[in-house]
Amino acid sequence: MSGIYKRHWPGDEDRPALALHCMLASASYWGPIAKRLGGQIDLKGFDMPGHGRSGEWQPGADDPDFHTAVTRIAASFITRPLDLIGHSLGATVALRLAVAAPDAVRSLTLIEPVLFAAAPEAAQQARDQEMSELMALGHRADATRRFVDAWGAQPYDDLTPELQEQMLDRIDLVQATGPTLTEDRARILRPGGLESIAAPVLLISGERSPAVIHHIADALAARLPDVGRANVPEAGHMLPITHPDQVAGLIGVNLSRA
Structure with a gap:
């Protein structure tokens, strides 16, 4: 770090x-x-x-x-x-x-x-499961889209390409916090x-x-x-x-x- x-x-x-x-x-x-x-x-x-x-x-x-x-x-x-x-x-x-x-x-x-x-909660567990499966398959963009659409201020597809790229680069950190x-x-x-x-x-x-x-x-x-x-x-x-x-x-x- x-x-x-x-x-x-x-x-x-x-x-x-x-x-x-x-x-x-x-x-x-x-x-x-x-x-x-x-x-x-x-x-x-x-x-x-x-x-x-x-x-x-x-x-x-x-x-x-x-x-x-x-x-x-x-x-x-x-x-x-x-x-x-x-x-x-x-x-x-x-x-x-x-x-x-x-x-x-x-x-x-x-x-x-x-x-x-x-x-x-079942709905959140389903979101977590979907994220894990998408990441395991290498579908990083889809995983990022799901995360941002659920938790972001605006839909992923409405973000600038620069912001989309930044979030794609960091999406692994979402998985890293899962156990906690x-x-x-x-x-x-x-x-x-x-x-x-x-x-x-x-x-x-x-x-x-x-x-x-x-x-x-x-x-x-x-x-x-x-x-x-x-x-x-x-x-x-x-x-x-x-x-x-x-x-x-x-x-x-x-x-x-x-």
């Missing part, structure tokens, strides 16, 4: 925060949200390996899996209690950090965490783990997101001691990009609770 590209949106130095992006994107989309938060927090982020301006994901035989690697990078940003914000894959990393070190989290905002192990997200290899859901998070948590979902997202939120909320819920009308999975005003406003609400 080569260099990690770090990002910083300056704000209140007494309110450090870290934002974690989704799969097949980069931390750049937190910029508009940081702007809308108006300096309430001193927000940092990074492009995950193989994403954005970071180096390629090329693990050695003794290196950790992708989810663990991203979690360790995120942990390196934590020097004192901070506000932690995550979207999709990034939200599962944020939750993993909070379970491992609850005292390090001042507030936790989880936007559509894709921790499928929390709410196993569907089997909970990281034991995020271990007994007592979620219950140990004393910080205020906000679960944000898009009204039009796949049903499994709402089921995951239900399962997590049932175990978190201090939790709020929000559904953004007309929004899908990529709501930090498509609905930054609403997302920033909700993040601000959770910041005020800490």
Whole structure:
């Protein structure tokens, strides 16, 4: 794994925060949200390996899996209690950090965490199976199309050729996170783990997101001691990009609770 590209949106130095992006994107989309938060927090982020301006994901035989690697990078940003914000894959990393070190989290905002192990569902299992079969057959473009059409802000065929190529190049990383997200290899859901998070948590979902997202939120909320819920009308999975005003406003609400 080569260099990690770090990002910083300056704000209140007494309110450090870290934002974690989704799969097949980069931390750049937190910029508009940081702007809308108006300096309430001193927000940092990074492009995950193989994403954005970071180096390629090329693990050695003794290196950790992708989810663990991203979690360790995120942990390196934590020097004192901070506000932690995550979207999709990034939200599962944020939750993993909070379970491992609850005292390090001042507030936790989880936007559509894709921790499928929390709410196993036939429709999602079918999507995973189809992806695995397409990848095994070498049909990378079809696998990428299925993934983007289910989780992206717009259909794969509507993307520019440049964006399509970028997503094709990274589609293997989707497979690499499977054991953590569907089997909970990281034991995020271990007994007592979620219950140990004393910080205020906000679960944000898009009204039009796949049903499994709402089921995951239900399962997590049932175990978190201090939790709020929000559904953004007309929004899908990529709501930090498509609905930054609403997302920033909700993040601000959770910041005020800490």
